[in-house]
Amino acid sequence: MKSVVKVENLVTKFGSKVIHNGVNLEIERGEIYAILGESGAGKSVLLKEIIMLLKPASGDIYIFGKNIKNLTAKDEQRIKKEWGVLFQFGALFTSLSIANNIAFLLKEYTKLSKKMIDYIIDEKLEMVGLDASVKYLYPHELSGGMIKRAALARTLALDPKLLFLDEPTSGLDPVGARGFDELISNLRDILDLTIVMITHDLDTIHNIVDEMSILADKKVVASGTLDEILKSNHPFVQKFFKNEYVNTRLRNV
């Protein structure tokens, strides 16, 4: 079981509008994998299909080697316990405090004592760089960046093996965004995580992403490491990576 996520010949349609027409990609264990593309290229739709929120028109998606089309309810439940999803705007439960947001999964899925759960909450908050005093606050009392961190803490509560991140650094200040990158790459190293992210952040792509796929024209037009991508002549790649600004940036770092 080398590939953690594998997408084969995926076709997505909304009514008569075709979003994906034969998307293929393979994400290996331990990788930090990015999905790139213009807005409207169907990145979020692809992610939603992988995390079983949307059903594709045709094609196969394998997670941990299992085709998600014919999963038993029990297997589906098990897979869902082993992955974590960080939504773009956090999606914290507004009626629960931050502590209870993080404790939610622990309380539902484990029989840990309250004390141990408390220790874990503190640990996770510290890990994502939040002060322990936010524990008793509610999501609407936090700023956008703090919400994102708290949501990551919730995502990490069960120590998932596979992490999906939807634009993890959007809405963070540059310093915070680099810290986030470092955190993600550390987590990958230590916890053996596989990370799949949608991102537009060039620094993230340059610093931590191992491999990526470019979605355009309804399919994957380029994939591989940054160097491999840069060889592509596709207009989107040209526009995204080979402009004046990026050239200076990539040369400097």
Next chain:
Amino acid sequence: MGFAKYELIDKNDTSYLKCYGIWRVGTIDKIEKKLLKLKNSKNLTIDAKDIKDLDSSGALLLFLLQKNVQDRGKKAEIINLSPKHKRLLEIVKNNFIQNGKDFKTKRSFLEAVGKSVIDVINYLIDFVGFIGELFVYTLSMFKNPKNFRFKETVYFIQSAGISALPIIGMTSFLVGVVIAYQTIVQLNKFGADIFVVDASAISITRELGPMITAIVVAGRSASSFTAEIGAMKLTEEIDAMKTMGFMPFFFLVIPRVTALIISLPILIFFSDMVGIFGSMVATRAQIGLSFEIFINRLYEVLALKHYIIGIAKGPFFAIIIALIGVFHGLRVSQDTESIGKETTQSVVNAIFFVIVCDALFSIIFTELGI
């Protein structure tokens, strides 16, 4: 799936804790309580050689074990940890916060009472402020009539007024039937059946018609006003409007209030008619009194003033319902939960204050001898 297991071996002055199995968040729950309560007075050596899988929660447990012993002034060490697990433990150690501050979450009784009193006072102050603001904007609108949103007002007359006709008709008809039916049973004992016309017509036009209408409209429109405006607040639409220089009052508040002031008297009129028709039907079914006789009697006993008093309550009820609905919508804060809370409150308050207002009218009119 293996569980986390351990074995405790006592040697001379050192306890030897041999850990094996899978130490992950889902597998340590069986041993975690026992281990955290471990009261060991000796030095501790934790052998992690046979831990097959370790995640951050498992590592946290190992660290807590070590820390508990060290806090008692004894030595504790973790041995045979694989390099990867060692790094994990290191991270866990760095992220552990010494005696995490305790936050008070529960309020004492006195504090709770005080807080709710302050809340009520603040609510009243806010409401008075809201009415003042409305007053100012309404005045400024008279000076500058093109600020009046005609299209929105018509839309709300349609959605809050005309769409309410079926349900108001049904309720009024049934109430008319019930009133006539029950009155006849009592009047029959005196052989004064014909007085059913007086009783039902006056009670319907004076009290029941306006009340039924107001309660139905409060249920339908106060709630929808709150939810609509609350959702707009949540998505920052109202803030966006303000930055563009549009006054939310002109767009959101005044059209709704005006629409209800116009529609409620008309709805009350409709309710009166249908209610009296209900009484007519019930009377004919019960004692065979024909429609003609009923209507003739109606001309004799139903003075115009009863009808006018009923209709005149309409605009007052309308203002109460619309203001409470809109006010609660504007009170919605940034969490989704508060929409539900404010909507419930707006309906409850609207109905309550409509009844209070009706009671006041009832006393005033009776004292004045009208």
